[in-house]
Amino acid sequence: MPTINPLDQSIAQQRRGARIILKRLTTLYPDIATALTYRDPWQLLVATVLSAQTTDENVNRVTPILFEKWPLPEDLAEANPEDVEQVVYSTGYYRQKTKSLLALAADVVERFGGEVPRDFDDMVTLRGVGRKTASVVLAEAWGEPAIAVDTHVKRLSNRLGLTEKSDPVKIEQDLKDLYLKKTWAGVSMRFIQFGRDVCDARKPRCWECQLRDRCPYEPKTRRPGNTR
Ligand code: SF4
Numbered sequence: 001m002p003t004i005n006p007l008d009q010s011i012a013q014q015r016r017g018a019r020i021i022l023k024r025l026t027t028l029y030p031d032i033a034t035a036l037t038y039r040d041p042w043q044l045l046v047a048t049v050l051s052a053q054t055t056d057e058n059v060n061r062v063t064p065i066l067f068e069k070w071p072l073p074e075d076l077a078e079a080n081p082e083d084v085e086q087v088v089y090s091t092g093y094y095r096q097k098t099k100s101l102l103a104l105a106a107d108v109v110e111r112f113g114g115e116v117p118r119d120f121d122d123m124v125t126l127r128g129v130g131r132k133t134a135s136v137v138l139a140e141a142w143g144e145p146a147i148a149v150d151t152h153v154k155r156l157s158n159r160l161g162l163t164e165k166s167d168p169v170k171i172e173q174d175l176k177d178l179y180l181k182k183t184w185a186g187v188s189m190r191f192i193q194f195g196r197d198v199c200d201a202r203k204p205r206c207w208e209c210q211l212r213d214r215c216p217y218e219p220k221t222r223r224p225g226n227t228r
Helices: 011-028 041-050 056-069 073-077 081-091 094-112 131-142 151-159 168-178 181-197
Strands: none
Touching: 011 168, 011 181, 041 056, 041 094, 041 131, 056 081, 073 094, 081 094, 131 168, 131 181, 151 168, 151 181, 168 181
């Protein structure tokens, strides 16, 4: 029998359903955190910029070298671009990423005295920092209420009927309407991990999914080999 689409329910029912989903994901991933290694908000900001179009493992191989050579925003702002390109080369798009990192470092130094601003509106004024990056840093480094919408969060939110939007800004707003503010910081990483582990883009593992009874997505996939 198909699951009722949460979007057809009242807002109170939608919120209740959304919170059951988050509760299950919290049971599944009680202590989830970003896989990017970092010591402070600046390092997480840099690692997040580098993580575009590559894996966290790739970034974690590069950042210790980067921070050894240029520990502070002041150091990176003054760095020779070619030297930085060599270090970040293996993360892909190394020219663009180097440009972004140097501009970002200069911005943090010139406009915020070398400290990453702990404020969403300030953070998105930094060159190369969008809503997603700002939300990751705020939620992960400081536990501030923020929801980052990446491809996994978007896919899961759509499949689970938490939103029917495709624009990440609108999805972020829908999720913020459904969840209590104090839980926002714990939403993204759990959705992302579940998207990686179970609700894969091309091959969701619906037959063993802990959210199956809450999910209106059809057709649900079957265990390989099960044709019934
Ligand atoms: S039932 Fe399938 S589509 Fe729905 S959340 Fe689970 S894995 Fe994803």
